[in-house]
Amino acid sequence: MIQLKWLPRGIVLGLLIFAIFGPLANLALWAFAEQWYYPHKLPLTYGFRFWHQVFKPRGDAIESLYTSVTIALFTVAACLAIALPAGYALARLRLPFRAVIMLAFLLPQAFPSLAVYINIARLFYGMGMNGTITGVVLVHTVHGLVFAVWITTAAFAAIDRDLELAARSVGASALRAFMNVTLPLAAPGIMASAVFVFLESLDEFTGTFFVGVPDVITLPLLMFTASIAGNYQIAAITALILLVPSIAFMLFVERFLKADVMAKVGA
Amino acid sequence: MVLALFVYPLCYSLVTAFTDKAGAWTLGNFSRAFEFYGKDIGFTVVIILLSTALIGTAAIAIGGYLTLGESPLAVGVLRWIYRWPLFIPFVVAAQCMRTFLAKNGIMNNSLVTLGILTPEQTVGFLDWRGIVITFVWKQLPFVALLVAGAMAALDRTTIEAARNLGAGRLRILIEIVVPQVMPTLMVGLILSFVTMMSVLSVPIMVSGESPTMITVDMAFRINNYGDYGTANALGFISYALTGVAAWIYLKRGIAEGGRP
Numbered sequence: 001m002i003q004l005k006w007l008p009r010g011i012v013l014g015l016l017i018f019a020i021f022g023p024l025a026n027l028a029l030w031a032f033a034e035q036w037y038y039p040h041k042l043p044l045t046y047g048f049r050f051w052h053q054v055f056k057p058r059g060d061a062i063e064s065l066y067t068s069v070t071i072a073l074f075t076v077a078a079c080l081a082i083a084l085p086a087g088y089a090l091a092r093l094r095l096p097f098r099a100v101i102m103l104a105f106l107l108p109q110a111f112p113s114l115a116v117y118i119n120i121a122r123l124f125y126g127m128g129m130n131g132t133i134t135g136v137v138l139v140h141t142v143h144g145l146v147f148a149v150w151i152t153t154a155a156f157a158a159i160d161r162d163l164e165l166a167a168r169s170v171g172a173s174a175l176r177a178f179m180n181v182t183l184p185l186a187a188p189g190i191m192a193s194a195v196f197v198f199l200e201s202l203d204e205f206t207g208t209f210f211v212g213v214p215d216v217i218t219l220p221l222l223m224f225t226a227s228i229a230g231n232y233q234i235a236a237i238t239a240l241i242l243l244v245p246s247i248a249f250m251l252f253v254e255r256f257l258k259a260d261v262m263a264k265v266g267a
Numbered sequence: 268m269v270l271a272l273f274v275y276p277l278c279y280s281l282v283t284a285f286t287d288k289a290g291a292w293t294l295g296n297f298s299r300a301f302e303f304y305g306k307d308i309g310f311t312v313v314i315i316l317l318s319t320a321l322i323g324t325a326a327i328a329i330g331g332y333l334t335l336g337e338s339p340l341a342v343g344v345l346r347w348i349y350r351w352p353l354f355i356p357f358v359v360a361a362q363c364m365r366t367f368l369a370k371n372g373i374m375n376n377s378l379v380t381l382g383i384l385t386p387e388q389t390v391g392f393l394d395w396r397g398i399v400i401t402f403v404w405k406q407l408p409f410v411a412l413l414v415a416g417a418m419a420a421l422d423r424t425t426i427e428a429a430r431n432l433g434a435g436r437l438r439i440l441i442e443i444v445v446p447q448v449m450p451t452l453m454v455g456l457i458l459s460f461v462t463m464m465s466v467l468s469v470p471i472m473v474s475g476e477s478p479t480m481i482t483v484d485m486a487f488r489i490n491n492y493g494d495y496g497t498a499n500a501l502g503f504i505s506y507a508l509t510g511v512a513a514w515i516y517l518k519r520g521i522a523e524g525g526r527p
Contacts, residue, residue, distance in 0.1 A: 009341050013348075018377070020351050023363035023404070026373040030366055109458065111277065112465035112509055114482050115502025118489055119280040203356030206467045209486075220358045220468075227362050227472055236366075239359040246354035 027243075030236035050233040060222060061238060068218040071133060072201040075140040079148035079197045080190070082141075087152030088182075092161075102153075105146045113143070114206050121210040131215035139207040144197035151196065155189020156182070195249055203242060283499040296500035303484075303497075308504060310478040314395055315463050315508075318402040319456050322410050325403065326452065330414035331440040335426070353408040360405045361472035368392035368400065368473075397473040398480070402463050410455035417451035418444055460512050464505050481505060 032046045054061040090098060108116075120139060121130060129135035159182060167177040183190075205220040212218065217225075219242055227235035301308070329349050336342040352360065367373050370391035379389065392400065421444065429439050445452075470480040481501045488498040 009338065013341060013344055016345070017348055019404070020348055022373060022377070023360070023367040024351070026367045027359075027363045029373070109461065112461060112482075112502070112505040114465040114467055114485060115280055115499065115505055116277055118485060118495070118498055118502070119277075119283070122495060199354055203354075203358070205356065205358045206465060206482075209467060210489075220356060223358055223362060224468060224472070227365065232366060235362050239362045242356055242359050246356065246359075247351065250350055250353045 024243075027236050027239055030232050031240050033233060050237060054234060054237045060217070061219070061234075061241075064217050064219045064222040064238075065241065067133070067216060068202055068220075071136050071140060071216075071218060072198045074133070074137045075144055075201040076194050076197050078137060078141040079144050080152075080194060082145060083148035083152045083193065084190070086149050088156050088178075090149070090153045091156035102150070105149045108142050109146050117207045117210045120207075121213075124211055130211060131213060133216060136208055136212045136216050136218075139211050140201040140204055143204065143207065144200045147196045147200065148193045151193035152186070152190055155186040155193070158189070159185045199245060199249055202245065280499045280502050283495050296496040297503075299497050300500040300504065304481060304501060306478045307481050307484055308501075310395070311464075311480045311482075311505075312508065314398055314402075314480065315460060318399050318406070318463060319460050321399070321403045322407050322459055323452060323456050325407050326410040326414045326455070327440070327445055329407075329411040330418045330448070331436075331444060333415045334418040334421075334444065335436045335440060349411055350408045352405055353412065355405065357401075357405060357466050358468045358472070360401055361469045364397055364401045364404070365393070365472050368397050394474050395478075398470055401469050401473050402466075406459040406463065410452070410459055413451050413455040414448055417448040421447055457512055461509050464509055 031050075032048070086101075089095060090101065095101065117139065124130045124135045129138075163181055163185070164177050167181045168174070172180065202218075203220060204218075205224065208216065208218050208221055209224075212221065219238055223235050223238040223242070226232075226238060329345065333342055333346055336345070368391065369375075370389055370393075372391075374392075375389040425443055426439055429443055434442075465482060467482045467486055470483050471486075481504065485498045485501050488494045488501070
């Protein structure tokens with residue numbers, strides 16, 4: 001009886017598992033396949049030959065990884081430099097047009113961005129900023145700001161105001177209360193927003209595709225080029241490098257973003 | 268900063284869409300866009316609407332099972348697996364699907380091995396179906412996460428009351444739970460709609476053939492002809508489509524008492 005009851009559930013869950021993990025497993029197979037052609041259902045030989053090719057010193061992938069991480073770190077720095085003061089002000093002060101300010105940061109997400117990127121690329125071209133790291137960082141920053149500002153605002157808003165006031169009343173200056181009380185308490189939320197922005201920048205494709213050409217080649221662009229050229233092994237290995245941080249963040253996101261902060265995002 | 272790097276290019280694109288190369292106001296860009304890419308515009312609308320509908324339905328199903336499911340084991344397994352593609356970039360998802368859905372990809376091979384299909388019956392899914400599948404695979408976890416969160420925050424007493432009165436789980440889901448999470452669901456779907464509207468990599472990588480999505484046409488127009496007028500006209504059409512979606516959403520919100 002019990003087995004019968006479990007059958008439909010088992011089938012649905014099984015199909016779902018296949019649908020979710022099938023494509024990922026496929027990617028992993030390609031990354032380690034040295035020879036794989038029709039009509040063989042699985043790779044003929046496995047090995048690390050293509051890994052050596054990807055990771056050889058001064059190879060394209062290492063250089064792209066370095067470019068990607070540099071861009072992502074600068075983007076995080078730029079976003080936090082804006083989001084920390086903005087988030088604190090939005091959470092604590094009574095600002096006029098607060099809703100408008102919050103919405104302004106959402107704008108880049110509310111319009112199809114591709115049509116905007118092509119025009120940014122054209123403007124940057126006139127300024128000689130196409131194909132520069134600075135240009136790409138600027139584009140990524142605008143895109144990432146909404147997460148940075150909204151999450152830091154929520155993180156600051158979730159802190160009990162009395163704790164700051166208590167610090168002030170025992171004689172701490174406003175700056176000291178902020179540095180020693182508010183900032184450490186908001187740290188998990190700020191970390192979450194930083195990781196979010198980092199990942200967004202690392203994975204960004206469309207903006208880099210238009211603004212970064214021809215000199216800035218990030219990992220997603222490298223992967224795209226390899227895939228279009230039919231180098232499935234190279235593409236799969238690069239994709240795996242990009243997958244690791246995404247999946248790690250997915251598994252740990254709840255540890256960073258506590259429910260009380262989560263509930264205040266966008267409010 | 269948002270103003271300088273977003274609103275200005277946005278206005279710039281609007282102006283470019285309505286002017287010709289000499290700078291005079293014209294609708295020529297739009298007639299060219301419709302003439303060359305009319306089919307692609309329709310194709311884009313169909314693909315995105317279909318994906319959005321599938322995502323919405325599946326998100327309700329997943330959220331509903333997580334909220335109302337009675338078997339702790341099945342709920343636990345579902346909760347653990349459904350989020351995996353959440354932060355996976357579109358390029359990576361496209362690369363996965365490019366090999367997974369191919370005529371001789373893993374999906375067909377598995378079905379053949381299981382004896383469900385014969386090798387002669389296999390077809391590649393690398394066309395519009397592939398794009399829809401990739402979009403749903405990538406965006407479903409995001410919407411499902413929002414919906415499941417909203418459902419978990421609901422007041423359980425109404426659910427229990429309905430259950431005591433003998434309502435089935437499906438009926439509880441459709442008549443009690445879904446109406447209450449509708450605002451969250453709509454926000455998730457609209458954000459997905461906008462995201463899918465500006466993805467370039469998936470249509471290029473998953474489906475190489477015509478008709479394709481207008482994002483590909485925009486990139487093609489610029490990289491091959493430097494034709495910003497037509498590209499921006501297509502861009503304007505993509506804003507307009509998003510605007511219609513947002514307008515329907517806001518109108519619904521007003522109809523329900525002014526709370527979007």
